[in-house]
Amino acid sequence: MRRWLILAVGIVAQATTSSFLYGMPFLIPELQSSTGASLAEAGVLVSAPLLGLLTALIAWGAAADRFGERVVLTVGLAATGVLLLVSLTLPGPVALGGGLLVAGAAGASVNAASGRVVLGWFGPGERGLAMGLRQTSQPLGVGLAAATLPGLAERFGYVAALALPATLCLLAAALVVAVVKDPPRPPRPAVSASPYRAATGRTLTRLHVASALLVAPQFMAGTFAVTFLVSQRSWSAVDAGRLVAVVSVAGAVGRILAGVWSDRVGNRLGPMRIIALLATATMLAWAAGDLLDSSLAVAALVAALVVTVTDNGLGFTATAELAGPFWAGRALGVQNTGQNAVAMAAAPLFGGLITAFGYPWALAATAVFPLAGAFLTPVAGERRLSNGVDPAEVEVRP
Template identity: 30%
Template sequence: MLRNRWQILILATWIQMTAAMITQGMGPLSTYWGKMDLLTPTQTAILVSAINVGPLFSMMFLGKAIDLYGERWILGISSLLLGLTMGATLLSHHYIYLIMILMIVGAWYGASQPGGSKAIVHWFPVKERGLALGIRQTGIPLGGAIAAASIPWLSIHFGVSTAILVQSGLAIVSGFLFLLLYQDAEPAKSESENQKDPEEKENWKSICFNKTLYPVFFVGVSLVSLQFILVAHFMGFLTNELKVSLTKAGLYLAVVQVSGMLGRVVLAWVSDNWLKGNRVRPLILCIVMAMASIFSLLWLDEGVSSWLLVGISIVLGFFGMGWYSLYIVYVSENGPEDQIAYTVSIGLTLNQIAIIAAPVLFGLIVDWQKSYTIAWIFLMMIIASGGLMLLKLPSKSGLKKVDI
């Protein structure tokens, strides 16, 4: 059993990364399935959305189970089942069955975020917790980057089945490692300790009517839509519009994901140390730079320089995916001090709905217009609306210090 908190952090980040290789890797995989089975952009996007439906229904249930039984068993077993059910996609030869299996796969991913976060909270003191949570959070884009770079290469040289087996195998190994090496930092709570507060409905109501949170909730929805549209459609855009090879397109998506990983740490650090805790200004910067990156995509054509694509991918990932830590901290700091978990849960639920819907809606627009241009412009308009809403907030928003 591991007893050093930094070793625990490595283990928690590792299990998050291998889980993200499956969920974030659905973009590259769906692109390959689309090429093999002649699927439309909407149909390939539905595959990405299907895997994100599961957490919407399982996250709260698995979160409660983690409170009752501890992180070790729930997160470890969920990782095992995540890998096993992903491997089951190899047995599906029908589009509808594949969607159903992917929804089950996503359900087991629902333990990853609450389980990993609770592990860090248990093992790290307050003064180190923010950094530790930020590092663990990099497991998501890191897993996405590895998936984007490896899945195309594995699929070309060894077949798509091999790529799926690698994803599944890593998740299964991670589950066993977590069960063997992780030790709950404190006893799990009894059922009686987890009874719902009779005023819970009033708590949810007070948050829902807190208008100071509306702008940042909308920004979260718009930017998480961009994030998962990139996961679902960026490779398709590069291969269909710019005639980039699938392997190169996967590498560009990997650049986006790695840049997003760096952005989540760097932007949060800048907000803490240079801007004295102000979250609004760096969020607005993320919006402006994300829009500029999308706008630049509209002017690209076949034969575009690889270096230009790398540059756009870096900026798009750093700001278009790096905003997430700022968002979580802002929501936590501006919700009622005794209802932080409720506030964050509402924000994550809204984001999860956008994660499911945005890739499909984007694909429908692409199918309708036979082009990505209108879809990108529509996305820019939504992101810009969030920026305008943020500009109306007081310049000192986000300065209230709360122990997350």
């Protein structure tokens, strides 16, 4: 029973930091009016936490490998809350941006450790389900931010709005102390060789690259879905937003089902390759529908919003399993870094392609990313290395 509580706390911790890290764009109008920042300057401010996240993921992963997940989660969540509150007292947008960057770096601890503790407490037959459930935390956090931050900012200002996720981080840290327990591990060897130098190195590297490529269609669909429906299909912004919100729930369910699927078939990367090919097909169908001015475009857009998010948990689970109990944190840090780097580049890259060539050609170009990811997904490497044995080598206790 306790491991399910630990899973729930991991979801809460990730949702809490996600409401800050990925909820900042909801505050752009208030940041502009309160600080006098231009749209471009406000964009830099809301990107600062993600830049901090990118710089610290691997370091937090190494800390989790060395000191355990409970310590890293507690320290990271508490530091995020405190640093975010402090940053809100700093004068001027430059100081504010620096504070948000440092707070985002502290928030990276949850990405590195919460998934690792979940994987440690669940065996290979349940791990896909557990990680699929945990992967719902990001959309839950974004939903929390969408529901609370704009209203708080409009009524009380951005300082009061950001005080909410800061306080939630502090409460989540207390919850970790009360509930989370580090999973048991085998005795630490005198020398823990890097999995990147062993037989797993090539497989892990290909997995990281494939997972990063699969982020491209996810952020293309998520970023431009509303804009596409409004500009190309003459929908109202309200109706388009409602559709995307409803479909996002289906995407979260898809992550869970993909995890269960991987548990049933006994591997993660076979399903991940199939999802990559389906993502390719949805992007091409979306492009064709728009080119033909057909209702196929809307149906394909909905399919893309669901399919392109379902692989995330599979890549994370496989990464931790292949890296083993003493390198899983660092390997997850590498995995997270690559995916977030592509996520940050996706909006300007595809926005430029849409402006220059229109949606059909931009969508067709996007389809190249999951297609390449499908070919790079190291399905044979995972099967060869696991050979029916739990690759994570973690003793699981109820």
